[in-house]
Amino acid sequence: MTTDPDQIRAMVAALLADLPDPSADDAEHIDVERIAASLEEAHDLLVRALESVER
Known part of the structure; x- marks a missing residue:
C-alpha cells in the first residue's frame, strides 16, 4: 500500500467519482x-x- 498522500487522494477520488449527485x-x-x-x-x-503508515 502506498503512503503517498497525493496517490491516496487520487485513488479515493477515483472511487468516489462515479457517485451520483x-x-x-x-x-x-x-x-x-x-x-x-x-x-x-x-x-x-x-x-x-x-495501517501502512503505522508500520
Missing part, C-alpha cells in the same frame, strides 16, 4: 447500495493507508 432532480432513483459500497471501499482504502 443526491441533489439531482432524479435523486429518488439513486442506488443507495451502490453508494454505500463505494463509500465502504474508499473507507477501506483509507484504513489500509493508515
